[in-house]
Amino acid sequence: MMDVRIFKSAQEAAQAGANLIEEVVLGKDQPILGLATGSTPIPMYQALIQKYEAGTLSFKNVRTFNLDEYIGLDGAHDQSYRYFMNTQLFDHLDIDHANTHVPSGIGADHAADAKAYDEAIEAAGGTDIQVLGIGNNGHIGFNEPAEVFIKGTHIVDLTDSTIDANTRFFASRDEVPRQAITMGMGAIMSARKVLLLAFGPAKAQAIRDTLCGDIDPRVPASILQLHPNVVVLLDEDAASLL
Numbered sequence: 459m460m461d462v463r464i465f466k467s468a469q470e471a472a473q474a475g476a477n478l479i480e481e482v483v484l485g486k487d488q489p490i491l492g493l494a495t496g497s498t499p500i501p502m503y504q505a506l507i508q509k510y511e512a513g514t515l516s517f518k519n520v521r522t523f524n525l526d527e528y529i530g531l532d533g534a535h536d537q538s539y540r541y542f543m544n545t546q547l548f549d550h551l552d553i554d555h556a557n558t559h560v561p562s563g564i565g566a567d568h569a570a571d572a573k574a575y576d577e578a579i580e581a582a583g584g585t586d587i588q589v590l591g592i593g594n595n596g597h598i599g600f601n602e603p604a605e606v607f608i609k610g611t612h613i614v615d616l617t618d619s620t621i622d623a624n625t626r627f628f629a630s631r632d633e634v635p636r637q638a639i640t641m642g643m644g645a646i647m648s649a650r651k652v653l654l655l656a657f658g659p660a661k662a663q664a665i666r667d668t669l670c671g672d673i674d675p676r677v678p679a680s681i682l683q684l685h686p687n688v689v690v691l692l693d694e695d696a697a698s699l700l
């Protein structure tokens with residue numbers, strides 16, 4: 459079931475998202491969070507940091523698995539997703555960094571790393587809540603539009619649309635990595651709850667296709683129609699075509 463909630467501002471939606479994550483963290487002895495990078499979750503992460511600083515929420519027993527990482531960037535690179543997670547969230551919480559997982563984009567054997575990542579998620583019992591942003595092209599994680607849905611963590615060639623969207627973070631388009639390692643649909647769909655966030659007019663078409671269109675791997679997020687527990691938090695711009 460898709461529980462779609464529309465807010466006046468991204469800020470209000472982010473607060474609602476932080477409250478849902480708080481519920482999960484308070485409700486379990488060893489909560490497992492699936493986390494995402496990108497501009498979208500930043501205000502929600504800030505709201506979580508505020509809860510930690512206020513003393514109402516601890517992340518001591520939390521374990522995390524992130525969706526994806528660029529191939530070729532190590533965790534010290536300021537555009538790597540490991541660096542993003544450390545600086546935007548983990549460094550500001552009482553979480554044990556050893557309990558935070560981001561796929562490795564620099565291993566010698568990406569296929570082995572991908573397999574090990576899925577095994578680690580499975581060994582943890584899957585995620586209690588998976589945070590997702592959405593690409594303008596409907597991608598979730600770096601599951602790009604394709605002919606089929608891919609189940610496992612895998613290496614993906616980024617589409618021109620994604621490379622264009624991410625050029626803003628690099629000195630030039632040439633510097634944007636062409637490949638990424640991403641959690642597949644198996645781990646995403648086995649999350650006990652999915653939290654999909656989208657803000658701004660550029661996301662409106664992807665949100666409409668995801669929620670109202672056919673389930674089609676050319677709109678990767680549309681697979682979420684089959685998930686039993688999805689909360690979609692939108693601002694009015696992202697909801698404008700619904």
Ligand code: PGA
Pocket residue numbers: 495496497498499591592593594597598599
């Ligand atoms: P954004 O990216 O949050 O920076 O818009 C979302 C995504 O590509 O998944």
